[in-house]
Amino acid sequence: MEQVIALPYKWWAEAVTVWLIVAVVIYLIVAIPGIYFIYKYRYKPGEREIGDHDFEGHMGLEALLTIIPLLTVIFLATYSFTIFKKQRTVPDGAMTIKVTAFMWGWQFDYLDENGKVIKTVVTGYHANDYNLQEFEKPVIPAGKPIRALLTSMDVIHSFFVLPARITEDMVPGRTTYLWFQINKPGEYWVFCREYCGTGHSHMFTKLKVVPPEQFTAWLYGKNEVAIKSNNKEVAR
Amino acid sequence: MLYFTTSFLVFLIAGVFGLLVRLEQSVPGMQVVDFKTYNYLLTGHGVGMLFWWAIAAHIGGFGNFLLPLMIGAKDVAFPRLNALSWWAFFAANVLFLMTLIPGNHIMTMWTGYPPFSLNNDAGVTALYVFVMHLLGASSIATAVNFLVTYITMRAPGYTFFKTNLFVHTLIAANVIQLVGVPSLAGAVTMLFLDKYLGTNFFNPAKGGDPLIYQNIFWFYSHPVVYVQVLPVFGFYSEIIPVFARRPLFGYTSMVFAVWAITAVSFFLWIHHMFVSGVPNWTRVLFSYTTLLIAVPTGIKIFNWMLTLYRGAIHFRSQMLYALGGVFMFLIGGLTGLPLGMVAIDLGVSDSLFVVGHFHYVLGMAITLGILGAVIHWFPLATGKYYPENLGKLSFWLIFAGANIFYFLQMVAGMLGNPRRYPDYPPIPEWTTLHVIQTIGALILGVGVVIFTYGIIKGLKSGEKASDNPWKSPSLEWKVGVPARAHGHGDHPPRVEPDWHPYRYDKEEILK
Ligand code: HEM
Ligand SMILES: [Cu+2]
Ligand SMILES: [Cu+2]
Numbered sequence: 001m002e003q004v005i006a007l008p009y010k011w012w013a014e015a016v017t018v019w020l021i022v023a024v025v026i027y028l029i030v031a032i033p034g035i036y037f038i039y040k041y042r043y044k045p046g047e048r049e050i051g052d053h054d055f056e057g058h059m060g061l062e063a064l065l066t067i068i069p070l071l072t073v074i075f076l077a078t079y080s081f082t083i084f085k086k087q088r089t090v091p092d093g094a095m096t097i098k099v100t101a102f103m104w105g106w107q108f109d110y111l112d113e114n115g116k117v118i119k120t121v122v123t124g125y126h127a128n129d130y131n132l133q134e135f136e137k138p139v140i141p142a143g144k145p146i147r148a149l150l151t152s153m154d155v156i157h158s159f160f161v162l163p164a165r166i167t168e169d170m171v172p173g174r175t176t177y178l179w180f181q182i183n184k185p186g187e188y189w190v191f192c193r194e195y196c197g198t199g200h201s202h203m204f205t206k207l208k209v210v211p212p213e214q215f216t217a218w219l220y221g222k223n224e225v226a227i228k229s230n231n232k233e234v235a236r
Numbered sequence: 237m238l239y240f241t242t243s244f245l246v247f248l249i250a251g252v253f254g255l256l257v258r259l260e261q262s263v264p265g266m267q268v269v270d271f272k273t274y275n276y277l278l279t280g281h282g283v284g285m286l287f288w289w290a291i292a293a294h295i296g297g298f299g300n301f302l303l304p305l306m307i308g309a310k311d312v313a314f315p316r317l318n319a320l321s322w323w324a325f326f327a328a329n330v331l332f333l334m335t336l337i338p339g340n341h342i343m344t345m346w347t348g349y350p351p352f353s354l355n356n357d358a359g360v361t362a363l364y365v366f367v368m369h370l371l372g373a374s375s376i377a378t379a380v381n382f383l384v385t386y387i388t389m390r391a392p393g394y395t396f397f398k399t400n401l402f403v404h405t406l407i408a409a410n411v412i413q414l415v416g417v418p419s420l421a422g423a424v425t426m427l428f429l430d431k432y433l434g435t436n437f438f439n440p441a442k443g444g445d446p447l448i449y450q451n452i453f454w455f456y457s458h459p460v461v462y463v464q465v466l467p468v469f470g471f472y473s474e475i476i477p478v479f480a481r482r483p484l485f486g487y488t489s490m491v492f493a494v495w496a497i498t499a500v501s502f503f504l505w506i507h508h509m510f511v512s513g514v515p516n517w518t519r520v521l522f523s524y525t526t527l528l529i530a531v532p533t534g535i536k537i538f539n540w541m542l543t544l545y546r547g548a549i550h551f552r553s554q555m556l557y558a559l560g561g562v563f564m565f566l567i568g569g570l571t572g573l574p575l576g577m578v579a580i581d582l583g584v585s586d587s588l589f590v591v592g593h594f595h596y597v598l599g600m601a602i603t604l605g606i607l608g609a610v611i612h613w614f615p616l617a618t619g620k621y622y623p624e625n626l627g628k629l630s631f632w633l634i635f636a637g638a639n640i641f642y643f644l645q646m647v648a649g650m651l652g653n654p655r656r657y658p659d660y661p662p663i664p665e666w667t668t669l670h671v672i673q674t675i676g677a678l679i680l681g682v683g684v685v686i687f688t689y690g691i692i693k694g695l696k697s698g699e700k701a702s703d704n705p706w707k708s709p710s711l712e713w714k715v716g717v718p719a720r721a722h723g724h725g726d727h728p729p730r731v732e733p734d735w736h737p738y739r740y741d742k743e744e745i746l747k
Binding site for chain 2: 200
């Protein structure tokens with residue numbers, strides 16, 4: 001079985017592949033004849049001095065070149081729709097975390113079934129480097145879908161989980177959501193992707209993904225769990 | 237002329253800003269400027285490039301010059317309104333230059349999203365608002381003037397289906413301006429009232445909603461990309477047939493494509509808001525409308541390619557610029573598809589992929605088109621030729637540099653690099669991509685400098701041009717070289733029933 005590192009990354013990557021194939025095919029269909037024409041029909045003194053004036057249009061050809069692209073884009077939009085449904089439908093049994101953004105960091109509130117806060121992690125703002133203290137890293141269990149409820153205290157920020165390739169804006173006065181799941185323990189980047197001022201490019205944190213038992217121990221325990229040292233940092 | 241000179245100067249300034257932004261991103265860490273200066277430079281780059289270069293260069297600059305000449309008129313309909321429009325534009329320049337003064341920096345980014353723009357960290361939002369208002373007033377005056385000129389002043393016999401494509405695209409762009417600019421003006425006015433006079437349109441704590449701004453803003457600012465690109469499609473359509481020595485393929489479908497793009501352009505704006513928290517169903521709906529615009533756009537690309545078929549192609553430098561522009565646009569269009577496919581956009585929204593994509597379209601397809609147009613109509617405006625060797629050299633440098641730069645920018649975006657980031661973590665792949673991008677940007681910069689030198693050289697010591705140097709049947713060349721101040725004067729040229737702007741004399745050979 002292939003190893004799926006993160007969701008919805010898997011489906012996103014499939015969609016990118018489909019697009020890339022379509023795009024390359026279209027590119028070749030247009031560019032190869034184009035370059036060939038440029039080469040073949042260049043001006044040659046005494047041989048090719050004036051262009052052909054009879055071929056000013058061709059109804060059938062023009063209609064074909066309208067219908068094929070039309071079908072292609074309808075296919076792409078519909079395909080994207082099917083992937084979108086998976087990206088935006090939170091799986092049953094997802095764990096909920098409430099994330100509140102501020103200039104320039106996030107507060108993660110871990111909620112129980114009744115919506116009560118069990119634990120809170122606040123990421124700090126580091127203007128000069130990309131290092132974090134252990135207590136600033138939100139922890140999540142590997143292999144479990146996470147629903148993040150997003151909002152903001154000041155300006156619009158955005159929550160981008162890099163390994164899952166999913167973003168959603170965090171708008172003051174609104175609660176938005178996204179969901180993701182990471183199967184492989186390790187540390188993964190989270191960035192802010194909506195411009196939010198001076199600290200925008202340093203509004204980041206690292207998600208620490210740990211095996212579920214370790215996660216429970218962390219959630220209810222007082223101390224930090226150190227991640228097993230053989231889990232190298234994964235930066236994708 | 238004044239318009240174009242100003243636009244070009246701002247293009248150079250904004251280009252320097254862009255290069256500084258690029259240099260700062262070359263390697264992780266902060267080396268060239270600090271965060272706040274960076275945010276100012278990026279704001280200035282975006283505003284300058286979009287509003288001065290990509291809109292004003294061809295509409296204000298070329299539109300005023302070419303529109304009357306192409307339709308066989310004496311001047312635009314309201315010369316005084318035209319002057320007013322120029323002064324509003326000039327005042328916007330003064331304000332734009334004032335933002336250079338430290339303490340007057342605007343750091344809102346060109347989009348000016350609240351509530352950030354209401355925050356003190358955003359700098360002097362008022363300057364941004366006034367710049368937009370002046371530009372907006374100028375655009376509306378121009379739009380009215382051009383529409384009336386086109387409707388009332390065409391030479392007898394110059395009908396809708398004999399209209400040059402540049403004129404079609406120019407008029408279409410100005411229709412968009414007329415419908416859209418008031419919406420932008422409304423958005424920034426509300427911003428101003430919120431920030432300085434205590435209203436709460438966008439303040440959620442008092443019942444406002446920041447997404448209202450985004451909706452009004454993008455209702456105009458999405459169509460505006462067609463305002464920017466349509467006249468450039470016009471340039472391609474004028475230049476390619478002349479140097480392929482044959483009529484434009486599919487003229488009628490080109491005209492329909494222009495007007496289809498104009499109509500559809502108003503129904504796509506939500507694609508800028510795919511991750512803003514709007515309901516899921518709107519995202520899917522707008523995904524369909526967004527992709528739909530690829531169809532008329534595709535028609536145009538196919539027709540340019542088919543115009544080459546069985547031509548006799550001359551590689552004058554403006555032809556290189558036009559063909560290069562079409563190829564850049566092809567890549568720009570194909571990389572626009574994933575941004576319209578909402579499923580992919582959720583993963584690349586607000587990343588460098590988006591920036592790479594729109595530089596293919598705006599940065600390069602538009603810039604190459606405008607630079608090609610400068611070379612093409614240089615004799616008509618100045619009576620001299622643009623130096624051909626400098627034209628070719630600058631083209632190849634810009635084309636190569638831009639592809640290195642923007643292609644890798646898209647790759648970095650696919651790997652997840654967010655946009656508007658002066659700094660980023662030292663992820664080795666990212667760093668490599670950024671270093672090579674900077675090299676590409678520098679090559680591009682050298683190309684632009686050489687192009688600029690070509691303009692100066694052409695003006696000072698260019699070879700004297702002959703009448704109708706490219707042997708085009710289009711009416712603007714009927715006034716002689718350089719064009720007289722009063723265009724066709726009081727005697728419009730004769731438009732024969734079988735005349736068409738792209739139909740050459742079959743026997744005539746361009747040397
Ligand atoms: C000398 C050539 C150019 C260079 C070196 C350049 C460089 C850049 C860079 C590095 C960015 C920032 C990417 C980011 O981190 O977000 C950027 C953004 C941008 N560029 Fe350019 N660019 C050039 C030409 C153009 C042209 C010709 C246009 C438009 C006609 C343009 C329009 C923009 C816009 C609208 C932005 C986004 C600003 C924002 O995020 O608010 N650029 N450019
Ligand atoms: Cu942020
Ligand atoms: Cu941010």
